[in-house]
Amino acid sequence: MKTPLIRVRELSVGHGDTVLLEKATFDVERGDIFIILGGSGCGKSTLLRHLIGLETPLSGKISIAGIGAPRLEGAAPRYGVMFQSGALFSSMTVGENVGFALQEWTELPAEAVSAIVRAKLTLVGLEGAENKLPAELSGGMKKRAAIARAMAFEPNLIFLDEPSAGLDPVSAAELDELILALNGGLGLTVVMVTHELESIFKVGKNCIMLDRETRSIIATGDPSRLRTESEDPRVRQFFNREAGGR
Amino acid sequence: MTEIGAHGKASRLNDRLSLVAGLLQRFTWERTGSDQAQRIELGGSITIDDSAALWKRIGESIAELKEARSVEIDLSRIRVIDGACMALLVHFRSDVRARRIRCEFVGGAAEVERIVDLYGGHKKAKRKRAVRKPANAVEQVGDATLAVFREIRQILDFFGQLVVSAILAVKNPKTVNFHDVGPTMERAGADAAPIVVLINFLIGLVMAYQSSAQLKQFGANIYVVDLVAVSMTRELGPLMTAIIICGRSGAAFAAELGTMKVSEEVDALRTLGFMPLRHLVMPRMLGLIVVAPFLVLLADAVGIAGGMVVAATTLDITPTSFMIQLRGAVKPSDIISGLVKSVVFAGAIALISCQQGLATSGGAEGVGRRTTGAVVSILFALVVLDAIFTILLAGLGL
Numbered sequence: 286m287k288t289p290l291i292r293v294r295e296l297s298v299g300h301g302d303t304v305l306l307e308k309a310t311f312d313v314e315r316g317d318i319f320i321i322l323g324g325s326g327c328g329k330s331t332l333l334r335h336l337i338g339l340e341t342p343l344s345g346k347i348s349i350a351g352i353g354a355p356r357l358e359g360a361a362p363r364y365g366v367m368f369q370s371g372a373l374f375s376s377m378t379v380g381e382n383v384g385f386a387l388q389e390w391t392e393l394p395a396e397a398v399s400a401i402v403r404a405k406l407t408l409v410g411l412e413g414a415e416n417k418l419p420a421e422l423s424g425g426m427k428k429r430a431a432i433a434r435a436m437a438f439e440p441n442l443i444f445l446d447e448p449s450a451g452l453d454p455v456s457a458a459e460l461d462e463l464i465l466a467l468n469g470g471l472g473l474t475v476v477m478v479t480h481e482l483e484s485i486f487k488v489g490k491n492c493i494m495l496d497r498e499t500r501s502i503i504a505t506g507d508p509s510r511l512r513t514e515s516e517d518p519r520v521r522q523f524f525n526r527e528a529g530g531r
Numbered sequence: 532m533t534e535i536g537a538h539g540k541a542s543r544l545n546d547r548l549s550l551v552a553g554l555l556q557r558f559t560w561e562r563t564g565s566d567q568a569q570r571i572e573l574g575g576s577i578t579i580d581d582s583a584a585l586w587k588r589i590g591e592s593i594a595e596l597k598e599a600r601s602v603e604i605d606l607s608r609i610r611v612i613d614g615a616c617m618a619l620l621v622h623f624r625s626d627v628r629a630r631r632i633r634c635e636f637v638g639g640a641a642e643v644e645r646i647v648d649l650y651g652g653h654k655k656a657k658r659k660r661a662v663r664k665p666a667n668a669v670e671q672v673g674d675a676t677l678a679v680f681r682e683i684r685q686i687l688d689f690f691g692q693l694v695v696s697a698i699l700a701v702k703n704p705k706t707v708n709f710h711d712v713g714p715t716m717e718r719a720g721a722d723a724a725p726i727v728v729l730i731n732f733l734i735g736l737v738m739a740y741q742s743s744a745q746l747k748q749f750g751a752n753i754y755v756v757d758l759v760a761v762s763m764t765r766e767l768g769p770l771m772t773a774i775i776i777c778g779r780s781g782a783a784f785a786a787e788l789g790t791m792k793v794s795e796e797v798d799a800l801r802t803l804g805f806m807p808l809r810h811l812v813m814p815r816m817l818g819l820i821v822v823a824p825f826l827v828l829l830a831d832a833v834g835i836a837g838g839m840v841v842a843a844t845t846l847d848i849t850p851t852s853f854m855i856q857l858r859g860a861v862k863p864s865d866i867i868s869g870l871v872k873s874v875v876f877a878g879a880i881a882l883i884s885c886q887q888g889l890a891t892s893g894g895a896e897g898v899g900r901r902t903t904g905a906v907v908s909i910l911f912a913l914v915v916l917d918a919i920f921t922i923l924l925a926g927l928g929l
Contacts, residue, residue: 339802358804358806359706359804360804362802365802369795370794372794373799375794390804434803435802
């Protein structure tokens, strides 16, 4: 049996005295498109920040195969991250953004870095945009550029925070296609937070659903199957886009 | 008498305003029933234009609730009501219920019922919300004092982290972003030179001018040189330059890093393997520390030049006499103590502005708040550090 790429055991996360998720246990398999779901304020993005290593858990353990506990600083990136807003460095061009880590962490000459940058931008459909500033890009293009930056170090794992949020339907669909292409073509494992239902059913292979009230995982598995087979009314409500009694 | 007269006038004005408001009012508000079981019958059209009059009526009714056990708000004669006015009525009902008086909406046409429903008019009474007691003056002073100590602790924590990071960076200097030191020096140093020159020249000029009148009385004109030169080199040169650096670079660093923080650029930097302390803070601190002594030397020179202009024009001290007196007036320790101060001031400016920038949260408003906080904290720190320096140097006999 293959070992999972990410193992999460008894993980509790929160801010200060506020606990958002208690004793969560789940695995992310290699080659998966794993989606973290849940209503607003249930701790999806906070959980993602813990998986990335931007926050320290209250308790519990996260282990990434070949890395151990998520570590970020002081070494070349071991996995890619795309933030909700793209978080491109506004003072740099798109090309400099994508090539930034390569320039710092490798001995590659500038010409080689440029070649890789051009290839990564072509991969995400942004060929020719290397000299543009982030402010000149549309929302969808910013997210694509952020994916290119996250892919610069050839990671086998990428984290995406609400990739389709704030995008028009066409750009959102194109981004879904890109995620499927990266997963299918390169075998990239994708962990993403989203609550765009179309996106979830189109790209999601596995998911966990978090619940704010119980501060726990209330459903695990294939989102398409959960929609029809789950007996939990909260899960059905979410997947069938039904209003909850407030 | 005057007071009573004024009060009477105000009261008459209020009555007239009420009359005008009453004439313009398109709704009716009638109180019926007994004092214990009150009934408020509303009628007509109540829209946003009537909201002020409605709010006034609500206020008056609250005052008339003293003996009431129950209040019924009858909506059956309302023709039109909009959301804003319905919200005011729901608020009125909550207020009445908070006084342990039963209060319900009754009646209302289908159109009105829809609005009542939409604004939670038919929801059951919720448990009484805990009312937050406003903090009194002593509590506010206490909270503010604790906030100051918390802020100082955070700055010292940050300083500790920076020192540890700097020590570890010695082993691996490649992790420090030296590329940004040059641009920081240019922005904080070369670009600040004109304003440093102008302000310090004027400071020297004003100081000499103000003191000349006093010195003339004692025939001690020549001592204007000592006064200006020692003040500029030991105190005003470093302090004024630090204040200029604080206003230009301190505010810029805090705003820059704050914006990077709220737009997740700092997080993105971390995910690419960079340490914000070594990549963002150290180059700014190094740049400021290197450039500050040069700015202070410039400030000293132009401040003394300002004094020289006044000495030559109003005190009949020739530039040659001024220079001869200057050689005896200023000791190397005066200049050196000013330069040492400038390095410490620059370190404090970079430390506080970067700490405040990286502690930003909450969007554009947060950036503004932290930038203001950075400038205020830096000015406070500069004055405290200056006082410490004065006591230390006096103790050392320098």
